[in-house]
Amino acid sequence: MKSKILTKTVKQKTLFSVIIAVILAAAIGIGIWFGVSAKYSIFNTSVTMESQKTLTITVDQFGYNNNLEELETECEKLFGNLNYAYEMKGQMTGDESELVYVFESNADLTNAKAAVEAYFKAATVQKDGVFEGMYITVSTNSEVIKANIAQDYLLRAAIAGAVMLVLAFVYVSLRYRVSVGALTVISGILGGALTTAIVILARIPVSVSVSYAIVVAALLAMVATLLTMSKARLNQASESEMEKSAEDQVVSAIAGKEICAMTVLGGVAIIFMGALATTAVRWFAIVALIGLLVSAFIGLFCVPAWYLPMKKAADKKAASKSEYQGAKKTSKKVKKAFVAAKKAAPVEEAPVEAAPAEETVEETPVEEAEEVNEEVEATEEVEEAPAEEAAEEVAEAVEEAPVEEVAEEAVEENKED
Amino acid sequence: MGKRKSVVLMTLLTIVIIVLTAITVLPGFSFPGNSVTKWNPAIKQYDLGADLGGGYYVYCYPQGVISETEYKDNVSVLQGKALEDYKASYKAHNGGNLYLDVDVFEDADAIKSFKDEFELATQEIINRFKAKDYSDYRISVVDDFALKIDVPVSETATKDGNVVVVGQTVSMFTLLGDFTIKKGGVTVDELKDNDPSEVIKSVSVDTEYGVPYIKVKFTALGEEMLETFKEEQEASAESEDSSSTAATSLDFFIGDQQVLAISLDNIDEHNNAKCFVADAVNSGTVEMDTRCVETRVIMLQSAIEKGGFDIEFNTIFTSDIRTYAPVYGDNTLTFLFIALGAAVLVLIVFAIVKMGRFGWVNAYVTLSYVIIVALCYAFISSGVFELTLGSVLVFAAGLVLVNVLQMHTYYAIKKEFDLGKTVESSVKGGYKKTLGGVVDIYAVLLLCGVSLLIGVAGMNTLASQIVIATVTGAFCNLLWGRAINYTFLSASQNKYKYFRFVREDDDDEE
Numbered sequence: 001m002k003s004k005i006l007t008k009t010v011k012q013k014t015l016f017s018v019i020i021a022v023i024l025a026a027a028i029g030i031g032i033w034f035g036v037s038a039k040y041s042i043f044n045t046s047v048t049m050e051s052q053k054t055l056t057i058t059v060d061q062f063g064y065n066n067n068l069e070e071l072e073t074e075c076e077k078l079f080g081n082l083n084y085a086y087e088m089k090g091q092m093t094g095d096e097s098e099l100v101y102v103f104e105s106n107a108d109l110t111n112a113k114a115a116v117e118a119y120f121k122a123a124t125v126q127k128d129g130v131f132e133g134m135y136i137t138v139s140t141n142s143e144v145i146k147a148n149i150a151q152d153y154l155l156r157a158a159i160a161g162a163v164m165l166v167l168a169f170v171y172v173s174l175r176y177r178v179s180v181g182a183l184t185v186i187s188g189i190l191g192g193a194l195t196t197a198i199v200i201l202a203r204i205p206v207s208v209s210v211s212y213a214i215v216v217a218a219l220l221a222m223v224a225t226l227l228t229m230s231k232a233r234l235n236q237a238s239e240s241e242m243e244k245s246a247e248d249q250v251v252s253a254i255a256g257k258e259i260c261a262m263t264v265l266g267g268v269a270i271i272f273m274g275a276l277a278t279t280a281v282r283w284f285a286i287v288a289l290i291g292l293l294v295s296a297f298i299g300l301f302c303v304p305a306w307y308l309p310m311k312k313a314a315d316k317k318a319a320s321k322s323e324y325q326g327a328k329k330t331s332k333k334v335k336k337a338f339v340a341a342k343k344a345a346p347v348e349e350a351p352v353e354a355a356p357a358e359e360t361v362e363e364t365p366v367e368e369a370e371e372v373n374e375e376v377e378a379t380e381e382v383e384e385a386p387a388e389e390a391a392e393e394v395a396e397a398v399e400e401a402p403v404e405e406v407a408e409e410a411v412e413e414n415k416e417d
Numbered sequence: 418m419g420k421r422k423s424v425v426l427m428t429l430l431t432i433v434i435i436v437l438t439a440i441t442v443l444p445g446f447s448f449p450g451n452s453v454t455k456w457n458p459a460i461k462q463y464d465l466g467a468d469l470g471g472g473y474y475v476y477c478y479p480q481g482v483i484s485e486t487e488y489k490d491n492v493s494v495l496q497g498k499a500l501e502d503y504k505a506s507y508k509a510h511n512g513g514n515l516y517l518d519v520d521v522f523e524d525a526d527a528i529k530s531f532k533d534e535f536e537l538a539t540q541e542i543i544n545r546f547k548a549k550d551y552s553d554y555r556i557s558v559v560d561d562f563a564l565k566i567d568v569p570v571s572e573t574a575t576k577d578g579n580v581v582v583v584g585q586t587v588s589m590f591t592l593l594g595d596f597t598i599k600k601g602g603v604t605v606d607e608l609k610d611n612d613p614s615e616v617i618k619s620v621s622v623d624t625e626y627g628v629p630y631i632k633v634k635f636t637a638l639g640e641e642m643l644e645t646f647k648e649e650q651e652a653s654a655e656s657e658d659s660s661s662t663a664a665t666s667l668d669f670f671i672g673d674q675q676v677l678a679i680s681l682d683n684i685d686e687h688n689n690a691k692c693f694v695a696d697a698v699n700s701g702t703v704e705m706d707t708r709c710v711e712t713r714v715i716m717l718q719s720a721i722e723k724g725g726f727d728i729e730f731n732t733i734f735t736s737d738i739r740t741y742a743p744v745y746g747d748n749t750l751t752f753l754f755i756a757l758g759a760a761v762l763v764l765i766v767f768a769i770v771k772m773g774r775f776g777w778v779n780a781y782v783t784l785s786y787v788i789i790v791a792l793c794y795a796f797i798s799s800g801v802f803e804l805t806l807g808s809v810l811v812f813a814a815g816l817v818l819v820n821v822l823q824m825h826t827y828y829a830i831k832k833e834f835d836l837g838k839t840v841e842s843s844v845k846g847g848y849k850k851t852l853g854g855v856v857d858i859y860a861v862l863l864l865c866g867v868s869l870l871i872g873v874a875g876m877n878t879l880a881s882q883i884v885i886a887t888v889t890g891a892f893c894n895l896l897w898g899r900a901i902n903y904t905f906l907s908a909s910q911n912k913y914k915y916f917r918f919v920r921e922d923d924d925d926e927e
Contacts, residue, residue: 230854
């Protein structure tokens with residue numbers, strides 16, 4: 001059944017090309033639409049990478065160490081409908097520490113700040129209350145991010161990516177063919193591009209870690225391609241494989257088991273990571289899983305579909321190169337054969353043989369002339385036959401007739417032709 | 418290989434792998450009866466990025482700016498006239514998020530002038546942090562007049578430890594005054610009419626016998642300054658007058674802060690200065706480690722090339738540094754290790770189920786990969802890169818690839834066997850046929866990893882880890898796995914069962 005599916009999909013290069021083009025175009029469109037709007041950016045960047053607002057509760061060290069959970073519980077109640085992106089526990093070595101709630105840059109913290117301040121002002125003086133005697137200050141800040149690592153390394157990352165693709169192309173082209181090198185590079189580019197496109201379309205929060213998952217997706221796509229290409233090359237050495245049609249050859253070259261194993265085992269590892277860790281890591285794990293599935297899609301379906309026409313073209317070229325060229329080669333071979341045979345024949349006997357040969361020629365019966373004509377015709381026919389066979393035929397003709405006569409006549413006949 | 422030899426080798430291999438696995442991952446514990454010495458596995462040695470290890474952040478306030486918390490703290494302790502005066506000396510900015518000293522920010526022009534200078538200074542601080550090559554950092558402007566700086570926890574891995582180093586780094590990078598060289602408290606003549614870059618050729622990090630130091634090279638003008646200094650020192654040494662007041666060092670200042678002192682002993686025969694210690698006024702000498710040296714060099718280079726700014730930040734104390742837990746949660750790293758452990762177990766079980774006793778070869782190869790990569794991450798890369806989520810992903814991807822290629826080899830051997838060859842011949846043929854493909858995959862990955870080293874920070878880190886994982890994977894698949902298979906196969910009693918091969922009976926025989 002697997003073979004049936006792959007046999008059908010291997011002919012669908014246009015379909016897969018269209019699917020990929022649509023996804024990429026949709027991602028570019030959505031990205032530009034979001035990017036043009038001042039409120040959003042092309043990527044749904046994680047709050048850790050954006051400008052933000054913070055609400056900070058500074059607490060004396062004793063209260064911080066002993067009542068932190070209660071502080072968190074009360075603050076979250078007081079925020080009401082205001083959702084924070086994440087919290088940070090900023091521990092200090094001095095008299096106080098702080099609890100920082102991070103909000104998006106467009107959040108209005110006025111009411112939340114007032115509510116928290118009012119609550120703790122009363123709670124810290126309440127007798128026998130949890131927060132009695134604690135020193136708590138509430139402050140808000142607005143932060144505009146000026147530098148983070150993602151902004152700084154984009155250009156160098158892009159250059160590194162380009163160099164990576166060039167080196168991969170050169171290596172694979174040398175080991176296989178230029179077309180296979182191009183296919184490997186395209187699969188790598190599409191592995192990264194498709195993963196990025198899905199991240200944009202699904203508005204998955206982007207952080208620095210997500211970019212790592214995209215790079216690994218590109219590498220896995222190239223690995224999947226190379227698995228198939230190496231299998232294809234191995235199959236070329238097998239006669240039973242070469243007898244199959246081009247489609248069947250490509251289908252049997254698909255490294256289906258290996259790619260599926262890579263996807264399943266990699267997926268299990270990533271699911272463990274996402275399932276056990278926190279929400280933020282889950283986004284990273286989701287992107288990693290998307291990258292893995294994209295690589296499998298490219299390796300199982302797209303690469304074989306695009307490889308099929310390349311293979312057909314390559315087979316056609318190889319077949320045309322192996323066709324017999326014609327008389328020129330034959331005549332050269334004949335000449336060489338005659339020269340070699342002449343050199344091999346003993347010199348003393350040559351004149352003796354020559355005379356009878358000439359006499360034989362002068363008195364050549366019709367049969368012998370016909371034989372010579374046949375030989376010439378044979379040489380003409382040999383123009384359409386493989387050169388080696390022609391040489392053998394001529395060599396046989398040489399055995400039947402004196403060397404010099406046959407050679408001279410053969411040459412003359414070819415010249416006239 | 419004889420059976421006995423194979424069994425002995427297998428046993429030794431098993432013991433070695435178990436021991437190395439324990440060294441790598443066994444959870445830390447204190448030795449019984451010894452509360453000081455503690456066992457820590459290799460995976461505890463990692464420098465962690467902010468996403469896994471957390472980090473440090475600090476607010477930097479220029480002089481004349483204070484935080485809302487500081488204002489409220491002071492207001493709560495002052496009373497009467499003092500309180501009124503205090504309140505009058507500050508005005509609220511941005512709804513009270515910050516408070517500005519009215520003497521410093523007296524009018525709109527002063528505020529605008531400050532903001533322009535502040536923007537330039539911020540950019541220079543950002544350039545200094547960029548040069549430090551963190552895997553992750555973040556610099557934000559807080560309410561227009563302050564800075565917030567986040568750095569990852571790996572910055573603290575020095576003998577001084579924790580927040581002290583972070584405090585030093587932030588303090589140095591926010592030092593924005595003019596660069597001067599003084600001798601006995603007076604600026605040297607060479608700098609009175611010249612830029613610092615006309616006296617100092619370069620400042621760089623170098624090492625001698627593994628100890629880092631700051632190396633200062635001087636221009637011709639700078640060398641003249643050194644010669645003058647040397648002559649003064651020699652004259653002072655020869656002088657019998659005990660009240661001689663010749664300066665004993667050339668002091669490098671940024672603003673009012675002394676950052677380096679060069680005495681006669683620091684100057685070598687090529688007129689370069691070698692400074693092993695950070696000589697700071699009134700605080701004695703502190704031997705510098707590599708990170709500290711790098712920080713000072715970056716700061717000096719920046720001050721020499723770009724000059725000073727009219728912004729002075731308040732002194733940063735260690736009590737001002739906040740430590741925060743990993744962005745993704747306190748226990749993320751633990752959970753990730755558990756997840757990876759579960760994944761390794763699944764891979765081993767899957768291989769044994771799928772490939773019979775050859776699956777045990779896979780198990781050994783898997784554990785070997787885990788050990789080698791984990792140890793390389795911990796020790797080869799010490800101080801070079803930090804462990805991030807990308808590292809974990811690269812590790813997992815390499816692990817999966819090693820197993821998939823082992824499977825690829827197994828199927829190739831099976832294919833050879835199905836052609837009617839003997840087991841030994843099938844193994845030979847299978848390995849031979851898969852060699853080219855496996856080499857190609859690892860070669861391409863290695864080229865990709867090497868080229869990604871062009872990237873900076875996190876990408877550079879990821880590239881290093883890809884190279885480590887690729888080289889290890891190649892070793893495991895191309896050499897180690899074959900060697901283990903050879904050993905195990907030699908010891909096996911039934912080679913068909915070893916691979917789970919079944920030779921179909923010839924019907925004719927029946």
